[in-house]
Amino acid sequence: MEGQEQTSGMLTGLTNPEQLSPQEKQEIDSYTTLMMDLIHNKATSNDIQDMLKSGEPSQTVPATAIQVNHMAEQTVKQSTGSMPSSAAKLGGSVYLVSDLIEVGNTSGIFNVQDEAQITQIYQDTLQQYIESGIKDGSIDPIELQQSVEPLLSQEQQETGMAIGQQAGVAPQPTNEMMNSQLMKGSAKAGAVGGQL
Numbered sequence: 001m002e003g004q005e006q007t008s009g010m011l012t013g014l015t016n017p018e019q020l021s022p023q024e025k026q027e028i029d030s031y032t033t034l035m036m037d038l039i040h041n042k043a044t045s046n047d048i049q050d051m052l053k054s055g056e057p058s059q060t061v062p063a064t065a066i067q068v069n070h071m072a073e074q075t076v077k078q079s080t081g082s083m084p085s086s087a088a089k090l091g092g093s094v095y096l097v098s099d100l101i102e103v104g105n106t107s108g109i110f111n112v113q114d115e116a117q118i119t120q121i122y123q124d125t126l127q128q129y130i131e132s133g134i135k136d137g138s139i140d141p142i143e144l145q146q147s148v149e150p151l152l153s154q155e156q157q158e159t160g161m162a163i164g165q166q167a168g169v170a171p172q173p174t175n176e177m178m179n180s181q182l183m184k185g186s187a188k189a190g191a192v193g194g195q196l
Contacts, residue, residue: 020087024147028091031084035072035096039103044071049107052100057110058117061100062125066132068096073138086139087147090126097125127163134168 020028039048051064069089076084084092101118104110112118133139141164149157 020091024085024087024091027085027088031072031076031088031092032095034075035068035092036099038068038071038075039096039099048100049103049109052104052107052109057101057104057112058121058124061097061104061112061121062128064100065093065096065125066129068100069093069129070138083138085147086144089129089133089139090144093126093129094122097122130163134164 038044048064048068051067052060054060054063069092072092073083073089076082101112101121105112112121130139130144134141134144145160149160
């Protein structure tokens, strides 16, 4: 029960508009719209439903959400030249999971109505997405911490640290992480300067 309360609080923090800047709200909205288009687009909706049919919802919803998220990331990267922020990806994922559960329920693929099961699916999806993103480099652990940590309670931050440590993320930024972050900042500044 305690884990469900933590997840519920984290999800509320990620989706609470009062805690987000106007830029973050717009980025989450745009990213969410892109993912919803991928789910409901005639060209991809059958594939999405096939993924949801491939097993138990506790496994297929997280796997499908991660796949849709990767498709959306690539679309954003191709159109803008950069990856969406961690806040946009995680905030959009909250809506994505909800929509995937709705698609599965309304199309008769499964019947997930139990609040505890829904909360567990959210938690599993976010955990798997963060772990895979850190492993493949699509999620920067420092950016993730900086964008999400202010939205979390102390207890939720501690839970996040434990998950990060399980995934092999150092509790404090290493010199290599900080240098990588500085290089990314320099590259972004150069790109913006070149556009002026």
